[in-house]
Amino acid sequence: MFQSEVRFIKNWMLPIAMVLGIGTYLVLWAVPAWRDASEVWCDIAANVQPVMIGIMLFLQFNVVAPTDMRLHKWHFELLALQGLLFILFGVAAAKVPGVNAKVLLESTMLCFIAPTAAAAGVITQKIGGTISGVLTYLALSNCLASLLIPLVVPLVHPEVDMNFLSSFWIIFKRVFSLLIVPCALAWIIRFTLPKLQKWLSKFVGWAFYIWGISLMLSLTVATRSTVHSGLGVMVAVLIGVVSLVCCLAQFWIGRKVAAKYGHSEMVTAGQALGQKNTGFIIWLGFNFLTPVTSVAGGLYAIWHNLVNSYQLYKLRKGEL
Secondary structure (H helix, E strand, O other), rough: OOHHHHHHHOOOOOHHHHHHHHHHHHHHHHHHHHHHHHHHHHHHHHHHHHHHHHHHEEEEEEEOOHHHOOOHHHHHHHHHHHHHHHHHHHHHHEEEEEEEEHHHHHHHHHHOOOOOOOOOHHHHHHHOOHHHHHHHHHHHHHHHHHHHHHHHHHOOOOOOOHHHHEEEEEEEOOOOOHHHHHHHHHHHHHHHHHHHHHHHHHOHHHHEEEEEEEEHHHHHHHHHHHHHOOHHHHOOOHHHHHHHHHHHHHHHHHHHHHHHHOHHHHHOOOOOHHHHHHHHHHHHHHHHHOOOHHHHHHHHHHHHHHHHHHHHHHOOOOOO
């Protein structure tokens, strides 16, 4: 009985984590006497999640040598598409009249420019891709975001005083703060304590379960952002549709672009472009664009994890 329960949790961990993350906050928030507790819980989640992400990245970098971080043609093809789409929607958002249309275009911008999620390597390896390919694109997409956002955002919001260098540094610190430290620690151990590195490599599978915890915490924070956004129902639905279309399109584009390089590269590219750092979307929308666009991050988190859950289901059925 115990084994079957463990198997059930393992197979359905992502949907369970999503329900717990969203449901816990909504239940606490819905009861007036518990609302303060809901905010405390969200603050705890916001502080613990980066630790989970750091551990998850460390475990992944531990099994990837620096020499494995090779550049592939599809890396540059996807970067070019990602950057071009961000710029095009940015120009459109700068010119379009109407608040709602601007919000939807800004939401689209965010969905395209957001870097790859830290957890992307976990699912990628399970469904036949490579951790090294995803981690390489993770670093490249962070560089792209750091360079393009300070250039494009002032076009959309010229009233915001954004100096390129200062904005670049703010964004650079945000996107790389949880990337450099786990990578450096893992590679220092690799070259100075090889026996420890070999022992730690046995625990790379734990990243999947850490991802589940991280997902629950991130959706708790995303749910708070959505609840407090003050969005009308119609605008919320439209942002949901936009983020869903962006999510599905990026998984499809990634796989389509890299299909000519083989199945493993196709899977890796789809995950690299489709899985997003949704916390970054929320942060960027709230701090640099129209604040309600941060909701796109919370909704995108739901969509890309539903895609991942479906892929894992297909894998268990032997259909992937």
